[in-house]
Amino acid sequence: MFFIDALIILSAILSSLWVLLQAFYFTRKEITCKHHEKGNSSVSIIVAIKDEEPSVIKELIENLSSLNYENYEVIIISDDKEERFRELSTLSRPPNFKLVRRDLPRGRKAGALNYGVSLAKGDILVFLDAEARVDPDFLVGVSHHLARSPALSLRLRVRDPKNKLQRLYSGITEFSMNSLFRGRYLKGLPVFPNGSAFAIRSKVLRDVGGWKEGIVAEDLEIGIRLYMEGVDVEYVDDVIVETLAPYSWKDLFIQLKRWAYGSGQLLPYSLQMAKKGLRGIEGAIYANQWGVYPVFLVVLLIAGLLSPLFFSSVYTWIGSLSLFLISTLVFSVRSNTKEYDIRIPTLMISAFIIGYISGLMKTGFNWKVTPKKEVSEDETWIPLEVNLVSFIFLGSGLIAMQYEFLQGCILLIISLILLVIP
Structure with missing residues (x-):
């Protein structure tokens, strides 16, 4: 259905645009x-x-x-x-x-x-x-x-x-x-x-x-x-x-989730900046960046869940996913990353999805201080929320595979990637 395809494309453009803008903004010119x-x-x-x-x-x-x-x-x-x-x-x-x-x-x-x-x-x-x-x-x-x-x-x-x-x-x-x-x-x-x-x-x-x-x-x-x-x-x-x-990874997850929660909580207020023209629109995107990063993946998740009711083109999925991956590659090259760990982006995606949606819904939030001293790190730790997000993607993928096989496979791969978090 055209509506679902348009939603996937628009979300991919939004997520990719913000990633590319950060690469464009980057400068080594000191003030x-x-x-x-x-x-x-x-x-x-x-x-x-x-x-x-x-x-x-x-x-x-x-x-x-x-x-x-x-x-x-x-x-x-x-x-x-x-x-x-x-x-x-x-x-x-x-x-x-x-x-x-x-x-x-x-x-x-x-x-x-x-x-x-x-x-x-x-x-x-x-x-x-x-x-x-x-x-x-x-x-x-x-x-x-x-x-x-x-x-x-x-x-x-x-x-x-x-x-x-x-x-x-x-x-x-x-x-x-x-x-x-x-x-x-x-x-x-x-x-x-x-x-x-x-x-x-x-x-x-x-x-x-x-x-x-x-x-x-x-x-x-x-x-x-x-x-x-x-x-x-x-x-x-x-x-x-x-x-x-x-x-620790646990402390980072909690911190990222707090940032995303605060952004989601302020969504209606931050959108008022759009009244001030292009600078204001960009400011509104900045204020909601924790929701912008994962919005494309969330839309894919929804499309998979709705696949029994609404058809989406495999070409839309491949094209949109390619745009998202290319923008991520450009960002990585531009940031001149010397060390890399797949757990960082997957942790961010999970924390941002959970935190931002919780902020939008204004669920209860318990503030927790980030520890300022070294603690023993449990390398096997996986946050319960990440398990939940991964299983939702898994369920979406299994549903989609019955109607749109390739789309379902993409969702299953996303589900597995999320589980690389320690």
Whole structure:
């Protein structure tokens, strides 16, 4: 039936287009700034924490204590239980550091950030995660750039990658910074902040209403809102925040699923950007990229399930699949991947499908901190959700084989590929 064929083709174009756009955005041309002039604006660094190891917070305090900047404060907002907070309270910290606990932790991370903002005295607000580490001149660079911009998206870099997964994650992060942040910024496209490395003028944040509480992807939401309010976020290459990569495949799966959930949750809101023309349409695609990546495979899955009712051409399947694979190959070549592991894309596809659909349906979401220390990794681990997705593709393939043999074989191959995840 023409409708099913058209749906398959359109979904293949959408998924492939976003993959190709990332390859097109990628640039090695750094955005350089010869000299940072130290500003005199007061700065408040705000960090929201929950279930973090005391050693992580101790290292954070030590790192932020050595900043080469006079007028700054650090506010750490804890949503921990009383026992953990009492343990954290014993950590030594300078007078300009505040460690406070919310008795009623409402509004998820955004609620904690808003609480920190209510305590902040700085003209500049900097938001970091607990594992963030910066160099001594970090605030000099932030204040320099914020003298001319209302908000900054700072460069993320993975520090000390140990195992293969962390090296792969580090490479993905570098490509993302060079493509989705630097590349898009140089082409005049809207830049969305990363909650792990974000700075904004206090007045600007308060003018747009602060953080949206209860949202899983609070950084994506505020990025959309800043764009809709006409506030341009500048991306800077020369102010770097070092972070950690997940230690295990399980931790990576949970993190990817959280990103996708937050994107799906914001779909109706993010589509409003399309009102602002081509830049807005591209921004809407960016905001929903976790749903865009797997949409082609999801449509194939649906086509297989509906094969008893609706016919789809084998040529449509082969042509669309060829387009998707070619775009993936171009992306791989452009990203200059030095290490590769088939488990990365299959893990992403499964996490994105599950997370994005869950976000669309607004199912319950339990936030879990990504571990900041090495753990024993179970190489045989397979997430239950991936098993479920794989079996759905298997069922779709078995149904399709009775009516459209080749299409069914394609779905069975996808089902088997999904099971290569550890």
